[in-house]
Amino acid sequence: MAPAAELDSVDLEILRLLQNDARITNKELAAAVRIAPSTCLDRVARLRSIGVVLGQTIRVDPERLGRPLDALISLRIQPHRRELVDPFVTHVLGLPETRALYNLAGPDDYLVHVSTAGAGDLQRLVLDAFASRDEVSRVHTTLIFQQWAGGPLLPPGAAPPTSGGRTSGSRSGGRVDTE
Amino acid sequence: MAPAAELDSVDLEILRLLQNDARITNKELAAAVRIAPSTCLDRVARLRSIGVVLGQTIRVDPERLGRPLDALISLRIQPHRRELVDPFVTHVLGLPETRALYNLAGPDDYLVHVSTAGAGDLQRLVLDAFASRDEVSRVHTTLIFQQWAGGPLLPPGAAPPTSGGRTSGSRSGGRVDTE
DNA sequence: AGTGAAATTTTTACGTA
DNA sequence: TACGTAAAAATTTCACT
Numbered sequence: 001m002a003p004a005a006e007l008d009s010v011d012l013e014i015l016r017l018l019q020n021d022a023r024i025t026n027k028e029l030a031a032a033v034r035i036a037p038s039t040c041l042d043r044v045a046r047l048r049s050i051g052v053v054l055g056q057t058i059r060v061d062p063e064r065l066g067r068p069l070d071a072l073i074s075l076r077i078q079p080h081r082r083e084l085v086d087p088f089v090t091h092v093l094g095l096p097e098t099r100a101l102y103n104l105a106g107p108d109d110y111l112v113h114v115s116t117a118g119a120g121d122l123q124r125l126v127l128d129a130f131a132s133r134d135e136v137s138r139v140h141t142t143l144i145f146q147q148w149a150g151g152p153l154l155p156p157g158a159a160p161p162t163s164g165g166r167t168s169g170s171r172s173g174g175r176v177d178t179e
Numbered sequence: 180m181a182p183a184a185e186l187d188s189v190d191l192e193i194l195r196l197l198q199n200d201a202r203i204t205n206k207e208l209a210a211a212v213r214i215a216p217s218t219c220l221d222r223v224a225r226l227r228s229i230g231v232v233l234g235q236t237i238r239v240d241p242e243r244l245g246r247p248l249d250a251l252i253s254l255r256i257q258p259h260r261r262e263l264v265d266p267f268v269t270h271v272l273g274l275p276e277t278r279a280l281y282n283l284a285g286p287d288d289y290l291v292h293v294s295t296a297g298a299g300d301l302q303r304l305v306l307d308a309f310a311s312r313d314e315v316s317r318v319h320t321t322l323i324f325q326q327w328a329g330g331p332l333l334p335p336g337a338a339p340p341t342s343g344g345r346t347s348g349s350r351s352g353g354r355v356d357t358e
Numbered sequence: 359a360g361t362g363a364a365a366t367t368t369t370t371a372c373g374t375a
Numbered sequence: 376t377a378c379g380t381a382a383a384a385a386t387t388t389c390a391c392t
Contacts, residue, residue, distance in 0.1 A: 004245035031189035056201040099329035105322035141282035150278035
């Protein structure tokens with residue numbers, strides 16, 4: 001279930017529009033890509049069924065949830081064995097501050113993106129949730145000043161957004177500024 | 180428009196459910212949080228209007244879009260002035276491989292999360308899109324073996340998901356494994 | 359695969375407690 | 376603020392090209 005799916009330009013355009021605003025109605029979406037609503041529904045259903053579209057989520061503003069301070073925490077795991085790593089991953093994903101977790105190829109094994117309530121919360125997190133654990137041999141924290149969410153990830157050569165129509169909101173070029 | 184919004188436990192539960200699956204109908208959502216559909220609609224509309232909910236997007240599988248290889252690219256910008264930085268940010272956000280961009284506090288000024296078609300594409304990207312630029316003085320690339328998307332980011336103390344009902348799909352604990 | 363129209367479900371608006 | 380009902384609009388199904 002890994003290989004790349006075959007997508008035509010209409011599929012790519014649908015993905016682009018939905019990634020920009022998934023609340024668009026099927027009717028509007030169909031009009032934007034110039035096909036009938038029922039056909040459009042089939043297209044989207046297919047994209048779901050073949051796993052290109054994994055799901056649909058709301059984008060939440062961390063600041064308005066009381067977590068204005070973001071940071072990246074690099075971690076080195078000492079005996080890098082599965083018995084220690086799996087519980088560690090579970091632990092990190094269980095933290096409410098965790099936004100993303102990466103297992104890396106470099107000397108630092110893991111990178112955690114966290115959103116915290118402030119410097120105090122971040123310090124507490126670094127000390128209590130990471131540094132204090134036996135399997136963690138090194139912790140390095142970097143503050144995030146600003147961040148931008150990625151765009152549609154569409155393959156190069158994909159058709160550019162249709163000229164006239166902004167679908168909704170006030171985005172710029174399909175990219176979403178999150179800060 | 181920055182301070183934390185006042186949210187009660189119902190709001191938090193709504194956010195959690197929508198973040199898990201934004202395609203849930205308002206009717207189902209209302210039932211899950213035990214309020215009337217019309218009330219639920221008001222709640223969600225409020226969350227949108229006060230900016231807690233920024234929008235709605237589909238989650239796309241990068242692998243199925245032909246980008247199975249992820250990497251983090253650290254960058255140092257030489258004269259770190261706005262005239263150079265702004266075009267650089269625009270350039271990075273314009274790359275189809277870009278998934279996220281961070282402006283950091285450390286010695287490395289920027290971190291770019293990219294999804295690429297493979298080692299060749301990544302090499303081309305590092306050389307042509309980053310290393311070749313005048314304002315970029317240092318490039319460091321780290322491969323991502325595995326990654327996990329963060330969860331609801333909800334404040335601690337928020338009520339756990341209601342006992343019986345899984346809303347849809349087969350997620351685990353509200354977290355979404357993206358690899 | 360794509361389409362148009364009917365049938366179903368959902369969203370939305372509004373009056374009331 | 377929350378609710379229930381009614382109107383509007385959406386999605387979804389289906390027979391046909």
